[in-house]
Every structure is written in C-alpha cells, then in structure tokens.
Amino acid sequence: MDPQMFLDIANTVTKLKMYPYFDIANYALMCLSVRDDTPPPGSGPNAFSRKHPLSCWLSCMLICFAGSILANLLLGEPCMIPFKNHRDILTATAVWYLIFYSPFDIVYKLVKFLPCKLCIGTLKETQRAHKVFHGVTHTAKLYPQAYLLIVIIGTVKGAGSGIMKSFDRLIRGVWIPGSNEFLQPSFYTKACLIASIIFVLEKTAVIVAPHAVIYFGVVIFFVYFKLSSLMFGIHDPFIPFENLFCAIFLGGMWDALRRAISKEAPEEGNGKTKADKKND
Amino acid sequence: MDPQMFLDIANTVTKLKMYPYFDIANYALMCLSVRDDTPPPGSGPNAFSRKHPLSCWLSCMLICFAGSILANLLLGEPCMIPFKNHRDILTATAVWYLIFYSPFDIVYKLVKFLPCKLCIGTLKETQRAHKVFHGVTHTAKLYPQAYLLIVIIGTVKGAGSGIMKSFDRLIRGVWIPGSNEFLQPSFYTKACLIASIIFVLEKTAVIVAPHAVIYFGVVIFFVYFKLSSLMFGIHDPFIPFENLFCAIFLGGMWDALRRAISKEAPEEGNGKTKADKKND
Amino acid sequence: MDPQMFLDIANTVTKLKMYPYFDIANYALMCLSVRDDTPPPGSGPNAFSRKHPLSCWLSCMLICFAGSILANLLLGEPCMIPFKNHRDILTATAVWYLIFYSPFDIVYKLVKFLPCKLCIGTLKETQRAHKVFHGVTHTAKLYPQAYLLIVIIGTVKGAGSGIMKSFDRLIRGVWIPGSNEFLQPSFYTKACLIASIIFVLEKTAVIVAPHAVIYFGVVIFFVYFKLSSLMFGIHDPFIPFENLFCAIFLGGMWDALRRAISKEAPEEGNGKTKADKKND
Numbered sequence: 001m002d003p004q005m006f007l008d009i010a011n012t013v014t015k016l017k018m019y020p021y022f023d024i025a026n027y028a029l030m031c032l033s034v035r036d037d038t039p040p041p042g043s044g045p046n047a048f049s050r051k052h053p054l055s056c057w058l059s060c061m062l063i064c065f066a067g068s069i070l071a072n073l074l075l076g077e078p079c080m081i082p083f084k085n086h087r088d089i090l091t092a093t094a095v096w097y098l099i100f101y102s103p104f105d106i107v108y109k110l111v112k113f114l115p116c117k118l119c120i121g122t123l124k125e126t127q128r129a130h131k132v133f134h135g136v137t138h139t140a141k142l143y144p145q146a147y148l149l150i151v152i153i154g155t156v157k158g159a160g161s162g163i164m165k166s167f168d169r170l171i172r173g174v175w176i177p178g179s180n181e182f183l184q185p186s187f188y189t190k191a192c193l194i195a196s197i198i199f200v201l202e203k204t205a206v207i208v209a210p211h212a213v214i215y216f217g218v219v220i221f222f223v224y225f226k227l228s229s230l231m232f233g234i235h236d237p238f239i240p241f242e243n244l245f246c247a248i249f250l251g252g253m254w255d256a257l258r259r260a261i262s263k264e265a266p267e268e269g270n271g272k273t274k275a276d277k278k279n280d
Numbered sequence: 281m282d283p284q285m286f287l288d289i290a291n292t293v294t295k296l297k298m299y300p301y302f303d304i305a306n307y308a309l310m311c312l313s314v315r316d317d318t319p320p321p322g323s324g325p326n327a328f329s330r331k332h333p334l335s336c337w338l339s340c341m342l343i344c345f346a347g348s349i350l351a352n353l354l355l356g357e358p359c360m361i362p363f364k365n366h367r368d369i370l371t372a373t374a375v376w377y378l379i380f381y382s383p384f385d386i387v388y389k390l391v392k393f394l395p396c397k398l399c400i401g402t403l404k405e406t407q408r409a410h411k412v413f414h415g416v417t418h419t420a421k422l423y424p425q426a427y428l429l430i431v432i433i434g435t436v437k438g439a440g441s442g443i444m445k446s447f448d449r450l451i452r453g454v455w456i457p458g459s460n461e462f463l464q465p466s467f468y469t470k471a472c473l474i475a476s477i478i479f480v481l482e483k484t485a486v487i488v489a490p491h492a493v494i495y496f497g498v499v500i501f502f503v504y505f506k507l508s509s510l511m512f513g514i515h516d517p518f519i520p521f522e523n524l525f526c527a528i529f530l531g532g533m534w535d536a537l538r539r540a541i542s543k544e545a546p547e548e549g550n551g552k553t554k555a556d557k558k559n560d
Numbered sequence: 561m562d563p564q565m566f567l568d569i570a571n572t573v574t575k576l577k578m579y580p581y582f583d584i585a586n587y588a589l590m591c592l593s594v595r596d597d598t599p600p601p602g603s604g605p606n607a608f609s610r611k612h613p614l615s616c617w618l619s620c621m622l623i624c625f626a627g628s629i630l631a632n633l634l635l636g637e638p639c640m641i642p643f644k645n646h647r648d649i650l651t652a653t654a655v656w657y658l659i660f661y662s663p664f665d666i667v668y669k670l671v672k673f674l675p676c677k678l679c680i681g682t683l684k685e686t687q688r689a690h691k692v693f694h695g696v697t698h699t700a701k702l703y704p705q706a707y708l709l710i711v712i713i714g715t716v717k718g719a720g721s722g723i724m725k726s727f728d729r730l731i732r733g734v735w736i737p738g739s740n741e742f743l744q745p746s747f748y749t750k751a752c753l754i755a756s757i758i759f760v761l762e763k764t765a766v767i768v769a770p771h772a773v774i775y776f777g778v779v780i781f782f783v784y785f786k787l788s789s790l791m792f793g794i795h796d797p798f799i800p801f802e803n804l805f806c807a808i809f810l811g812g813m814w815d816a817l818r819r820a821i822s823k824e825a826p827e828e829g830n831g832k833t834k835a836d837k838k839n840d
Contacts, residue, residue, distance in 0.1 A: 326811070330811055366707070451743075453743045
C-alpha cells in the first residue's frame with residue numbers, strides 16, 4: 001500500500017465523528033449483550049423486557065455508558081454526566097427499544113445476522129479505540145504524571161461494560177458473585193489495557209511515530225481481533241503469553257520446583273495428594 | 281372553597297418549615313420500615329436492634345437521608361453532607377432510639393396505631409413533595425438544560441429510600457438480589473417521577489400556573505394516595521395505565537399478534553409449548 | 561521515666577516518616593489478611609493467587625489503600641487518588657509480590673513468625689494512629705464544625721480495611737452478605753473511633769495537653785492492644801463496657817423487666833416459648 005494513502009486513511013480514521021453510526025453500533029451491541037444475558041426463566045426468551053421494562057432500560061443505559069460512568073466515579077466527577085446529553089440518551093433509548101420491542105424481533109435477528117454483526121463489530125471497535133484515547137487524553141490533562149491512573153482510566157473507558165456487568169446484573173435482579181471481570185479479565189479488557197499503555201507511551205515520547213499511525217494501528221488491532229473472534233472463534237490470543245508470564249514470575253516455576261523436591265512427601269500445596277496421583 | 285382562601289393555604293404550604301415536625305415524621309416512618317424489614321430469626325421481634333445496634337443505627341440513618349446521599353453521589357458531591365448537619369442527625373437518632381428502644385415498645389406501637397399513622401403519613405408526604413421540589417430546583421441550577429438529569433435527581437430525592445433499600449439491607453446483613461426498586465418500582469417512585477416532571481414542566485413554562493398551586497397540587501396528590509393506601513389498601517393506581525402502555529408500546533401487541541399467527545406452530549417465544557396447552 | 565525524655569520520645573513519634581517502614585508493615589499485614597481470607601477450595605493453599613493474579617493484586621491494593629479510597633469516596637473527592645502516587649503503589653505491589661509469590665513462601669512464613677509479626681504489628685499500629693490523625697486534620701479543614709463527619713472520616717481512614725472487606729471479597733469472587741464490619745465491628749474500628757474522638761476533643765480544646773503526648777498516648781493504646789491480642793489472645797477489651805451500655809440504654813433493662821412481668825404469659829418477644837422452658 002502507498003504509504004501516503006495509508007497516512008491519509010489513518011488521518012481520516014483519527015478524525016471520525018463517533019455520532020451517529022459508531023455510537024449506534026456500540027449501543028446495539030451493548031443492548032444485545034444485556035438481552036442475551038437475561039435469563040429466560042421458564043417463560044419466553046424476551047419475557048424479562050416485558051415484565052420489567054424500567055429495569056431493562058436502566059440496565060442497558062448503564063452498560064451503554066458504563067465507561068463514562070465508571071471513569072467519572074473513579075475521578076470524583078458527577079457519574080450522571082452521560083445522562084446530561086439528551087441526544088446520546090435518546091439514541092441509546094431508540095436502539096434499546098428496537099432491540100427489545102421491534103415487531104417480530106426483526107431488529108434483534110438482523111443484528112444477530114453474521115454479516116451485520118461483523119459490520120457493527122467493526123464500528124464498535126473503532127469507537128472503543130476512540131474512547132480509550134479520549135480517556136487517556138482527559139486523565140493526562142487532570143493528572144499529568146500519574147501514568148498508572150491514566151492507564152486505568154483508559155482501560156475503564158474502553159472496557160467499562162465488562163467491569164459494570166456484575167452491578168448491571170444486580171439491577172436486573174441477577175447476582176453471580178463468583179464471576180467478575182477481575183477474576184477472568186476478558187480479551188477486550190486486556191486489549192484496552194495495552195491500547196492505553198501504547199497511548200501513554202506515545203504521550204511520554206517513548207514511541208515516536210505520527211499520532212494517526214499509532215491510533216490507526218490500535219483501531220486495526222481491535223478490529224482484527226473482533227473479526228477473528230466472530231469468524232474463527234479465537235477468543236483470547238494473549239493466553240499463551242499470560243501462561244508464560246505466570247509460569248516465570250507468578251510462582252509457576254517455584255511451585256513446580258517445590259513439587260519436584262517434595263515428591264517423596266507431597267504436601268497439600270502442590271494441589272495433588274498421593275491418592276490423586278495413583279488415580280492419574 | 282373560596283379561591284383566595286385556597287391560594288392562601290397553598291402559599292402557606294409552599295413556605296412550610298420542614299424542621300421539626302415533617303422531618304420527624306419522615307424519620308419515624310423510615311425507622312419503622314427498617315424495623316419491620318428486619319427479620320426476626322427465631323428470637324424476639326426486636327432482637328436485631330439488641331444484637332447489632334451500630335448496624336441498626338447506620339441502616340436507619342442511611343434510609344432517613346437516602347435521598348440526599350444518593351443525589352449527592354450521582355452529582356459527584358460529597359455523599360456525607362447530610363452527616364454535617366448535627367441537628368438533623370441528632371433528631372433522627374432520637375427518633376431511631378424511641379422507635380427501637382422505648383420502654384415496652386410504646387412509641388413503636390403508637391406510631392403503628394392507625395390515626396397516628398395517618399397523621400405521620402400526611403406530614404411525610406408533604407415533606408416528600410418538598411424534597412422533590414428542592415431536588416429539581418438544585419439540579420436545575422447546576423445543569424439548566426439537562427431535563428432528564430433534573431427529573432432523575434428529583435425522583436431520587438423524593439424516593440431515595442426505595443432505591444437505597446437493597447444496599448441498606450446489606451448493612452443489616454440481609455441480601456435479596458432478586459428484588460430491587462428498578463425491577464418493581466413502588467408507587468412512591470412513580471409518583472415522585474411524575475412530580476419531578478410536573479416541576480420541570482413548570483420551570484420550562486409548559487405548565488403556566490401560580491407556583492403555589494402546582495406545589496400544593498403535588499402535595500395533595502401525594503397525601504391523597506398515601507391516605508387511600510393506608511385506609512383502603514389501594515397500592516398502585518398507575519398499574520392500569522402501565523399495562524395499557526406496555527401492551528401498546530412495549531411489545532404486548534406484537535407478542536399477541538405473534539402468538540395468534542404461530543398458533544399452529546407454537547414456538548418457545550410465546551411462553552407455552554404444545555404440551556402445556558393440552559393441560560390447559 | 562523522666563518526663564522530659566517521655567516528651568522527647570513522644571515528639572519523635574509524632575514526627576515519624578511513614579514511608580517506607582511503617583507503610584511496608586501496613587501493606588504486609590493487609591496482603592497477609594487477603595491471603596488468609598482466600599479460601600483454598602480443594603487445591604493448594606495459594607492456588608487463588610496462581611489462577612487469578614489480577615483479582616488478587618487489585619484486591620490487595622484496595623485493602624492496602626482502603627482508608628484513603630473510602631474517605632475520598634465519602635468526601636466526594638476522586639477515589640483513585642491513592643493510585644496517583646507511584647511510589648506507594650510500587651511498594652505495595654512489591655510487598656504483594658513477595659507475600660504471594662516468594663520462592664518457597666519464605667516471606668509469607670517469615671511474616672507469620674511471631675516475633676516478626678509483633679514487630680510488624682507495632683509498626684502498623686503506629687501508622688494507624690498517623691492515618692486517624694491525618695483523617696481528622698484533613699476533614700477538620702474541609703468542614704470545621706462537622707464533628708460527626710470528622711469522627712467518621714477519622715475512623716474510616718484508620719479502619720477502612722474492615723469496612724472495605726465485603727467489597728474486597730467480592731472482587732475475589734467471594735460474597736458473604738451476612739457478615740460485615742457494621743454488624744460486628746472489630747476492635748480496630750472501635751479503637752479508631754475512640755482515637756478520632758480524642759483527636760476531635762483535642763481540637764475543640766476539651767482535652768488540654770501537649771499534642772505530642774495525646775498522639776503518643778493513642779499510639780501506645782493501639783500498640784498495647786495489638787500486642788496483647790497477638791500474644792495473649794485478648795481480642796476485644798471493649799465488650800464488657802458495650803454489654804453494660806446495651807443493658808442500660810439499648811433495651812436490655814426494659815426487655816428484662818418485660819420478661820419479668822410477662823412471666824405468666826410469655827410472648828414471642830422474650831425469645832423463649834413455654835415449650836422451650838420446659839426443655840431447659
């Protein structure tokens with residue numbers, strides 16, 4: 001590809017307006033995730049939205065604006081700020097209405113249709129990069145040297161819906177304490193973490209490259225893994241690296257060593273008793 | 281009734297001081313609701329307050345000042361502000377003490393006595409209107425055009441105790457995730473929502489009437505339904521309207537249509553399988 | 561002891577720098593409490609930290625900085641402020657790493673070794689007094705006359721980890737709604753409450769004594785009870801006073817009186833039915 005053309009595309013991507021298409025894609029995917037997460041206890045697949053419209057709406061709004069709400073809460077700003085913007089709330093409400101209450105579930109089925117899903121996914125990931133970047137920029141203005149804080153807020157802005165999920169379920173009357181984003185971070189949370197770190201490295205001039213290239217690189221990274229997740233079911237390409245890191249730094253090696261040493265006298269700590277070993 | 285006299289009464293109601301009588305009525309009803317919500321597991325009806333006075337006190341304080349605490353949290357203001365006002369806290373503590381620890385439960389029984397309850401209920405509803413109005417006014421000053429935000433804060437100020445209930449129970453060691461104010465909004469939450477909308481419409485000059493008349497109208501509306509709830513057990517006059525709205529806009533009609541169409545081939549979505557129908 | 565020497569020691573204690581030794585002692589004890597609170601379900605004693613390092617780290621950080629985070633939340637300040645200070649976070653992370661992942665658990669075993677524990681405990685209690693004092697001073701600057709608020713923030717700063725525990729467990733996927741700091745306040749919470757009240761009384765000139773003496777007194781009070789708890793298993797010296805207070809003011813006397821009166825006709829309220837009595 002012509003480098004100049006690449007730069008032009010990158011520049012265009014950097015300056016994209018999020019409203020309306022990218023935001024709508026985000027709202028659609030978020031409402032979809034709420035709908036698919038709602039358990040259909042006995043009754044129809046969409047019974048929850050019929051019985052508890054308020055809870056359903058609030059739950060969707062909280063998930064749609066999870067990044068901003070959480071970031072505002074962490075930064076001590078009014079966490080209701082997203083509700084100030086009527087245009088966004090009305091758009092999100094319209095999307096919510098169409099996903100849950102469209103005649104014959106036509107919009108729901110359309111959004112679930114793979115080609116549509118790919119298209120919406122691409123838009124959503126572009127918006128995610130935008131949110132991470134703006135989270136980083138905003139926090140860097142407030143706390144210039146607090147790199148850890150900047151990275152956290154960038155991650156929260158981009159992957160807030162995952163972190164909000166436990167609380168969001170509670171609003172829908174569902175409580176699953178044994179599962180949260182910190183116990184099993186999803187790929188998106190990790191990707192947002194990496195994107196935030198890249199943007200911070202750019203700000204501190206460790207990575208020297210045109211801003212548009214870095215930004216576009218992050219967008220491609222997000223979109224590429226979204227598409228490969230949707231099409232090939234590759235859910236988390238980081239896992240091998242994590243396993244390696246855990247084995248080296250987080251005790252894996254020492255545990256193996258201890259197990260090797262204490263083979264004659266296995267203790268509880270190695271996770272297997274003698275009886276277990278016989279059964280292996 | 282003479283219109284001038286009506287206006288005079290309305291004006292008087294608008295300028296009523298909340299402290300001490302209206303506030304005390306509010307604290308009394310809130311402490312009562314905490315006491316009646318505390319489960320007596322095996323032991324006496326008041327055992328919780330004997331074993332866990334701190335948790336009991338904190339729980340009551342949080343419910344008494346729920347509106348302010350939640351509104352402050354949502355607006356990014358210090359949520360402990362209500363604890364700054366010693367007079368209110370001391371009054372609430374005195375009421376809490378009398379409700380839970382009065383000799384022979386005399387105060388508790390008195391407050392539960394119907395004529396007293398009617399009187400306290402009337403005072404409490406007047407105070408509720410006052411809180412909704414001040415929530416709306418305060419938020420309108422901070423965010424003049426953010427009507428949705430104003431309505432939300434108005435509602436939260438007036439009906440905060442319902443929203444706080446889940447968290448408040450947690451402080452008392454009780455956790456009922458399947459029930460919250462958003463799943464089954466109580467009548468008071470809906471009434472506060474309507475009152476907030478009325479006050480916003482007044483502010484935006486959609487409703488043109490003397491302020492005292494609107495305010496007094498809201499007070500009468502609150503008091504009327506409180507008394508009819510206490511005396512005749514009418515708990516939610518909005519339900520017919522809600523059902524109509526749900527049927528028209530929130531999928532009821534389409535579901536019925538789908539059910540009618542798919543009668544020959546019932547799908548899971550209509551909530552009944554063929555086997556179920558035979559049993560009907 | 562020579563009074564002058566005592567004053568000199570007190571002055572030295574007042575001006576102690578918390579970083580690094582006192583802070584490290586705090587982080588070590590907090591990480592220890594997290595590690596001992598993590599349930600080993602079937603697998604090894606340290607399996608949680610191997611499987612969920614992110615959740616483990618976040619949980620430890622929240623507990624290490626619980627006082628500041630909660631106080632900031634209550635005062636409407638950004639609750640992420642502790643994450644701004646890289647030095648503290650890096651120190652806490654290093655301590656966390658050593659406690660959970662040191663080869664052969666050597667650091668964990670060392671910290672658990674009684675003489676070490678006594679030493680670390682002493683440092684930690686000195687730091688606690690420091691945190692309570694700074695919580696009181698900081699809040700007194702913001703809200704000069706709000707004594708209740710000052711006492712609450714002082715207590716929260718000193719004993720935040722106890723209050724944070726329920727939420728902290730949730731991050732680790734553990735949820736025990738029936739137990740929280742308000743239901744059974746620990747000795748440390750009560751001691752922090754008393755220390756806060758003492759500092760407030762000093763500020764309002766009710767207690768007139770050199771500041772260093774009061775501060776040193778509080779440190780000695782904390783350290784003394786920590787050591788007696790570690791060495792002699794005296795966990796809560798306040799319990800007799802509390803029982804007395806409850807008996808006199810919180811219904812104990814009236815309940816006894818009622819039981820005495822209604823002996824002939826025992827009601828549910830006295831906690832024992834006739835059938836129970838026969839079995840006694």
